[in-house]
Amino acid sequence: MANENIEKVMTIHDVARELGVSASTVSRAISGKGRIGEATRKRIQAYIDEHGFYPNAAAQSLAQAKTNNIAIILPEVKTLVDMPFFHTCMYGVEEVAQANDYDIIVIITNGKDTKNLERIIMNRKVDGMILTRTYENDFFAKFLKEHQVPFVTVGKTGEADMIQVDHDNAGACRELVTVLFSKGIKKMAYLGGNMEQMVNISRLEGYVAAHKRTKREINEDIIYKNLTTKVLVEKAVEDLLLRDVDCILCEDDFICDEVVRKLAREGIKIPEQMKVASCHYSRVLDNYPVTITSLKFDIVELGRRACQILLDSINNKIVPDMTLLDYEIILKESTK
């Protein structure tokens, strides 16, 4: 007991000395690299298992030029829709990272400040990065590319030579809209968020594609963009109520939330007087008396895949440039 506190942390030399072998041999036994006799390997392994030797990460890093860390870049968000998305995505990333003995460093970014990003890259604290929100003409993605950091984006970037993982937002919205049309909807308004974000561009694309595919005209008057505040959503709803629309497609649950409340205040019944659907499901949509038709994506899986692809890419495996994950269309009362 008394000398436990004085006890120095074990190094590879300590185990080498104890076992009467060289440090190189211990190193090889642990890493599995280089030729090593099966008998010695086992002997060393047994010793390590018993005494619990853990290599010093910094020393390994330095010798191998490899950190076993990846960074996940998260935007600073505040809403009940965004927070769970990024948090859940992080779960997926962490899960795969852990399984591969990688740790994740979290970077929260608010604006266009690349200072922290640069520091982490230049200090070589990570082997790669995951960018979890993409914008059109993405500044961070370009920055990472310039600095030749291995990275994958969660969300499309619109650039050809970047590794991207995303839900098939465009395809999902196209299908949802097509299905709704087939159920008799005549005129569907679209309420969209910040059009700088790629996810919103993709969703609107899907809405447009469904119109084309079913040979309907696209009416710009009932496509609302950049509804980033409650007030803007309310105004849009007021406006479209004058336009003979029978369904409102909401870009996400933040917008959907405001739409449902606004309609309730206006005394308009869902789905009798107005149908409503959302391009993104989260638990927020469980908050209403009427259940909401929406698209459901597996966000944990999105994180997992992004991480797996990044790790593969770091290890020089061939990885797909573009990975699009599946979706579910959940038809509920709100479009009955």
Added chain:
Amino acid sequence: MANENIEKVMTIHDVARELGVSASTVSRAISGKGRIGEATRKRIQAYIDEHGFYPNAAAQSLAQAKTNNIAIILPEVKTLVDMPFFHTCMYGVEEVAQANDYDIIVIITNGKDTKNLERIIMNRKVDGMILTRTYENDFFAKFLKEHQVPFVTVGKTGEADMIQVDHDNAGACRELVTVLFSKGIKKMAYLGGNMEQMVNISRLEGYVAAHKRTKREINEDIIYKNLTTKVLVEKAVEDLLLRDVDCILCEDDFICDEVVRKLAREGIKIPEQMKVASCHYSRVLDNYPVTITSLKFDIVELGRRACQILLDSINNKIVPDMTLLDYEIILKESTK
């Protein structure tokens, strides 16, 4: 242009050679440690600023036995109440960490598995840890203590010799309950969550303390614990409706959410027929037609303080064992 890709990353020796000084001098110029002439320091700084030298983090780590990383241990949670809490707390931690040139490694834990924790500790990947949820007789906290890792907990641990940062949950609840009593409430039920979590123990403590202070009897029949599912909350509400209660105090917004819905289904009007309050505010509470009385805590600040105290403790400054942050009592329609 052509040889930019071949260009090796700059080391301290490169700048030393360029400047005709030794590596030690460059090191001293950067770190500010050791004596160094002001003129040389400036000359070196100027060169570095211009050419952008960044020290290799692994080499620094190894030489100084210091990683400039801290870990934040997050429980795996799923609800719209818990996720934003931990995510927001992480923002605060990250903010202070960044400001001090520390990076944060995120560890997500679901059960009692200490494998990852152990690996990160033993590999010396971090200088300290923040544990963001505490349980009575906390397993992880004990584990960290045994391993002599500097750490602080967000939430109390009930142990004397651990550094703890928390909102004053007990004090806040005591005040809230006292205020409500003073407004004429006669009999207040308490609906609590998982009683293994310290936060829930503290809140109930506050409820009890307010009764004592106002010389009221505590009625165990209207104190419900461990309401961890929707169904349990509903049953509790059904039960307490038979018990002549005029106010329901909810331990958090998850419970409050279910209570409000249940009361609506039962046709009971808030606040006319039943008053309702929550010991924790989050945006979830904005979802109702009637606004809810609650306690508001600054979660970002909680993260910031926890991180600052951890960093201070790592740097051998004297830090308080127990830090309790302030709260706001928000009185709204639900208790009018």
Added chain:
DNA sequence: CTGAAAGCGCTTACAG
């Protein structure tokens, strides 16, 4: 199959 040695890129007592 195994070991001695050099190296990864820093820091820091020790001399001067």
Added chain:
DNA sequence: CTGAAAGCGCTTACAG
């Protein structure tokens, strides 16, 4: 005030 040298704890060509 500054430099040469040793050291942090690993890995890995190079010999044997």
